[in-house]
Amino acid sequence: MSKNKSFSTETSERYALALLEIGKENSSLTSISKDVENLILIYSKNKDFENIIKNPTYSKIDQIKIIKKLSELVKFSETMVNFLLLLIEKRRIFFLSKILSSFHNLLNKEKGELQATFISAQNLKDEEIKKVSDELSKSINKKIKFKFKVDKDLIGGIKIQLGSLMIDTSIRNKLRKFEQMMLER
Numbered sequence: 001m002s003k004n005k006s007f008s009t010e011t012s013e014r015y016a017l018a019l020l021e022i023g024k025e026n027s028s029l030t031s032i033s034k035d036v037e038n039l040i041l042i043y044s045k046n047k048d049f050e051n052i053i054k055n056p057t058y059s060k061i062d063q064i065k066i067i068k069k070l071s072e073l074v075k076f077s078e079t080m081v082n083f084l085l086l087l088i089e090k091r092r093i094f095f096l097s098k099i100l101s102s103f104h105n106l107l108n109k110e111k112g113e114l115q116a117t118f119i120s121a122q123n124l125k126d127e128e129i130k131k132v133s134d135e136l137s138k139s140i141n142k143k144i145k146f147k148f149k150v151d152k153d154l155i156g157g158i159k160i161q162l163g164s165l166m167i168d169t170s171i172r173n174k175l176r177k178f179e180q181m182m183l184e185r
Helices: 007-025 029-045 049-055 058-073 076-088 093-109 126-140 170-185
Strands: 115-120 143-149 157-161 167-168
Touching: 007 076, 029 049, 029 093, 029 126, 029 157, 029 170, 049 093, 049 115, 076 093, 076 157, 076 170, 093 115, 115 126, 126 143, 143 167
Parallel strands: 115 143
Antiparallel strands: 115 157, 157 167
């Protein structure tokens, strides 16, 4: 295990990589990706489901019943159902959120895409977001996929978080820099 990674991170990345490899082998990466998106949505919007996943007091049998019922309702692929059942069997289902996130990152890397967060003081049109995405994509020679957020506290400007790189052209940030310069004098 790497010195920098926790057990849960390392384990989650290994399971995510296994799911990605199975998807490539079976040529079912598209359906698995759709299943992962649905699971992320369900996990984030449904606190009862999150509790079932994270709570160790639920028995394997109960978790299996719930996952099978959910799989029927959402129509998960057979690969995804088997993967979730394996996580339950190995008592790794409580890593589900991290596994899904790791899978998402690996899939983006596989496609040559980078995930970035685009934060603006106001709603932007799709064309404006696409223009920024295209310009940044050209400058780093990789396709960038943005998650767009609005932060009314920015006053104006934008912030872009791309991995560990932060581009902050917000007025709030500029005012903070001016304030710091004045304090240092």
